[in-house]
Amino acid sequence: MAGVIDKDTLIAGVELGGTKCIATLARGRTILHQSRWPTRGPETLDDIAAALDGWRRGAPFAAIGIASFGPLCLDPADPHFGHMENTPKPGWAGVDVHGHFARRFAIPVGIDTDVAGAALAEGAWGASTDCPVHVYATIGTGVGLGIVVDGKAVHGRLHPEAGHMRIRRTPGDTFAGACPAHGDCLEGLIGGPALAARANRPLAEVPDDDIIWQRVAAELGEWAAMLILCLSPHRLVIGGGVLDHRPALLDNIRVAVADNLGSYLAGLDLDALHDLIVPPGLGREAGPLGAIIIGQNALRETPA
Structure with missing residues (x-):
């Protein structure tokens, strides 16, 4: 018999992001406590585990969910399994993220990518409820996709x-790309470090009518169209820090x-x-609540 979750079950979640880490204690989707740290080296995991230890003394939780940047080994x-890949x-390549918590806490520990966690949370409690096939794209430090x-x-x-x-470059764009592996892949063009390099100034100072946002909308629009053609999702959620600060981009992405x-997919007009x-x-809260969902799933899948 698998672990049982009821209205009183407490779950701890750990979201490891490219720039920040968030630990969350929740009952269902209700967040009770949260702590944040900048993402440094793997020693950040010790800080997070210490915080969870403190919470556990006053509010014992039943499982931990980890929603992490990657790439991760999830087989x-x-x-x-549970180690960071390349x-x-x-300092993070090869780090045993799952084992760091599984060895310290004698409870079920689940792990998945941060963007998969956010996708699961949006399906359970957010914009993708009642959607059998849905995806979540995050545009922040990196570019990720959860299906x-x-x-x-x-x-x-x-x-x-x-x-x-890789997508087609917009005419006249000569930026080489910032991805250390692929240069001008999508992340190398519109991830946070890439945008900072392209703008050559703080993004907050770049006006909405700057050509850089036209390029971003065109590049994301082509990528999203390919996702729709490949996956045929009922819902495509786009989040992350870049759109948090430029919400007008979403309309331009839809146009792209x-x-x-074109007119290829019947009924899918603007x-x-x-x-x-x-x-x-x-x-x-999609990311932190994604870690909670991953923890819930780990508890459900663990024999009682």
């Missing part, structure tokens, strides 16, 4: 790494998607794209 049969973040089918995050040999797809699709492509229903 339970692999000896490196990430460009200094959910019938309530389960999709994994194959690896988790989706669609942020490293419509241009890329009006329909306003229902298909949406911002997160959970706002900035």
